[in-house]
Amino acid sequence: MQLQQENYKELIWMLAKTDFKLRYHGSVLGYFWAVLKPLLMFTILNFVFSSIFNPRVIGNEYYSLQLLSAIVLFNFFSEGTSAGMNSLLFKSQLITKIYVPRWTIILASTINATLIFLMNLLVVILFFAIKGFMPSLGAIIMFMLFSILTYILILSFSLFTAPLYVKFRDLSLIWEVAIAALFYATPIIYPLQMLPLYIQRVLLLNPMAFIIHFTKESLITNHFADFWQNIIFIAIILIAFGLSIPSYRKFSPNLAEEI
Amino acid sequence: MENENFAIKIDQVSKTFRIPHEKINTVRGAFVNIFKQKSFEEFQALNNISIDIKKGEFLGIIGKNGSGKSTLLKILASIFSPNSGEVILDGRISPFLELGIGFNPELSGRDNVYLNATILGMTKKEIDKNFEKIIAFSGLEKFVDQKLIRYSSGMQVRLAFSVAIFANREILLMDEVLAVGDADFQKKCYDYFEKIKGQKTVIFVSHDLDSIKKFCDRTLVLHKGNILALEKPSLAIDTYLKILKESK
Numbered sequence: 079m080q081l082q083q084e085n086y087k088e089l090i091w092m093l094a095k096t097d098f099k100l101r102y103h104g105s106v107l108g109y110f111w112a113v114l115k116p117l118l119m120f121t122i123l124n125f126v127f128s129s130i131f132n133p134r135v136i137g138n139e140y141y142s143l144q145l146l147s148a149i150v151l152f153n154f155f156s157e158g159t160s161a162g163m164n165s166l167l168f169k170s171q172l173i174t175k176i177y178v179p180r181w182t183i184i185l186a187s188t189i190n191a192t193l194i195f196l197m198n199l200l201v202v203i204l205f206f207a208i209k210g211f212m213p214s215l216g217a218i219i220m221f222m223l224f225s226i227l228t229y230i231l232i233l234s235f236s237l238f239t240a241p242l243y244v245k246f247r248d249l250s251l252i253w254e255v256a257i258a259a260l261f262y263a264t265p266i267i268y269p270l271q272m273l274p275l276y277i278q279r280v281l282l283l284n285p286m287a288f289i290i291h292f293t294k295e296s297l298i299t300n301h302f303a304d305f306w307q308n309i310i311f312i313a314i315i316l317i318a319f320g321l322s323i324p325s326y327r328k329f330s331p332n333l334a335e336e337i
Numbered sequence: 338m339e340n341e342n343f344a345i346k347i348d349q350v351s352k353t354f355r356i357p358h359e360k361i362n363t364v365r366g367a368f369v370n371i372f373k374q375k376s377f378e379e380f381q382a383l384n385n386i387s388i389d390i391k392k393g394e395f396l397g398i399i400g401k402n403g404s405g406k407s408t409l410l411k412i413l414a415s416i417f418s419p420n421s422g423e424v425i426l427d428g429r430i431s432p433f434l435e436l437g438i439g440f441n442p443e444l445s446g447r448d449n450v451y452l453n454a455t456i457l458g459m460t461k462k463e464i465d466k467n468f469e470k471i472i473a474f475s476g477l478e479k480f481v482d483q484k485l486i487r488y489s490s491g492m493q494v495r496l497a498f499s500v501a502i503f504a505n506r507e508i509l510l511m512d513e514v515l516a517v518g519d520a521d522f523q524k525k526c527y528d529y530f531e532k533i534k535g536q537k538t539v540i541f542v543s544h545d546l547d548s549i550k551k552f553c554d555r556t557l558v559l560h561k562g563n564i565l566a567l568e569k570p571s572l573a574i575d576t577y578l579k580i581l582k583e584s585k
Contacts, residue, residue: 177416246362
C-alpha cells in the first residue's frame with residue numbers, strides 16, 4: 079500500500095542481495111564459502127560410499143557426478159526451506175516497525191537460496207567438465223525443469239510455514255529433524271534401484287526423491303520418467319503452490335500482533 | 338473526492354488485543370493443550386476513534402503509557418489491522434516509528450543507506466539521485482564506506498534520520514524520534530520540522546510537551562483508548578496534566 083508496485087521488485091532484490099552479501103562477504107574466503115559446504119559434504123560422502131558400494135552395484139562409474147548433483151539439489155531444498163520458514167521471524171523488524179507486504183520478505187529469502195544454488199551449480203558443471211562427461215540436451219533441460227520445480231516447492235513450503243513459525247516457535251526444530259530424515263529417504267547417496275520395488279514406490283511419493291532420482295538417472299544414463307509421471311508430478315507441485323497462497327493469506331494479516 | 342483536504346481520515350477505528358492467560362507458541366504446546374479451553378483477556382487498545390487530519394496539519398498525540406498512542410500509529414502505518422473501522426489515506430506515508438529499519442552493523446554506511454531507503458519505499462533511481470545529499474546532511478562523508486559497527490550510536494541515528502527525511506513522503510508518522518539524539522541532533526530535527534511545517538502532514542507522538550506546544554496545530558490526548566481531548570496544544574496539555582495528577 080505504501081510502496082508502489084514497481085518498487086516491490088527492488089525491495090525483494092535488495093533484501094535477497096543483502097542476505098547473500100551478509101552471509102559470505104564478511105568472511106575471509108568470501109563467496110567461496112557458499113560452495114564450500116556442499117563440496118565438503120560431497121567429498122566426505124563420496125569417499126565413504128565409493129568405498130562401500132562397488133561400481134557394479136551402483137551400475138555406473140559416474141557415481142560421484144550423480145552424488146554431487148543430488149547433494150546440490152537437496153542442499154537447495156533444505157537451505158531454501160529453512161531460510162524461508164525463518165524469514166519472517168528473522169526479519170521481524172520489517173513486520174513490527176514498518177509495513178511491507180510480508181510475501182516480499184519470504185520471496186527474498188528464497189531468492190537468496192537460489193543465488194547460492196546457482197553458485198553451487200557452477201561447481202557441478204566444473205566437475206562434469208573434469209570428468210569429461212557431457213549429459214544429453216534432454217537431460218540438461220530436464221535438470222533445469224527440476225530446479226524450477228524445486229524452487230516452487232521451496233516457495234510453497236515457505237509461504238505455508240513462515241507465518242506459522244511466528245506462532246509455533248518449535249517448527250524449526252521439527253523441520254531440522256525432518257530434513258535429516260528426508261536426506262536418507264531420498265536416493266542421494268544410494269541408487270533407488272537397490273531397494274525393493276514397493277519401497278521404491280513409497281519413496282517416490284517424496285517430491286525431492288522423485289526430482290533427485292530422475293535427475294541422477296537422466297543426467298548419466300539418459301533415462302527419464304515417462305511423460306505422464308512427469309505431468310502428474312508437475313501438477314502436484316503446482317497444486318501445492320496453489321494451496322500455499324490461501325494459507326499464507328489466512329495466517330499473515332495479524333503477524334505484527336503475534337511477534 | 339469530496340474530502341480532498343484530508344490527508345488522513347480515521348473512521349471509527351477500534352483495536353482489541355487478546356492476551357491469552359497461557360501463551361502457547363509451540364507445536365508441542367498446541368498438542369498438549371488440544372482439549373483445554375483457551376482463556377484470554379481482552380484489552381481494548383483503541384475504542385471507536387474518529388479523527389480527520391487535514392493536509393499540512395501538524396498533529397501531536399500525547400497520553401500516558403498504554404493509552405493507545407503507538408497502536409494508533411501502527412494502524413495508520415498498516416502494521417496492525419483494526420478490528421473495526423477504517424483508515425483512509427491520501428498520500429504516501431513515511432513511518433518514523435523507529436529510525437534505521439533494516440540497518441545491519443556488518444554492512445557499510447553506503448549499503449545501509451541503500452537498504453534502509455529501499456525499505457522506506459525509495460526507488461534505486463531516487464536513492465542514486467539523493468545519495469550525496471543524504472550523506473552530506475548526516476555529516477558522515479568520511480565514514481560512508483566503513484562498516485556500521487564502527488559508527489557510534491549517535492552517528493547511526495544521524496545517518497538513519499537523513500535517509501528518513503529524504504524518503505520525502507507526504508505524511509510522516511513520528512514516534513518519539515527526538516528521544517534518541519543529543520542536543521545537536523535535536524536541533525537538526527527542529528530545523529527540519531520548521532521547514533516542513535505546513536507542507537507535510539505530520540503525526541507526532543511525544544512526551545516532550547515543549548515541542549508539542551511549539552510545533553503542533555492540534556493535539557490529541559488519548560486515555561485508555563479513548564479521545565479525551567482534541568484541541569489546541571496548550572489546552573490539550575492542561576487536560577493531559579490533569580489526568581496525570583489524578584492517577585497519582
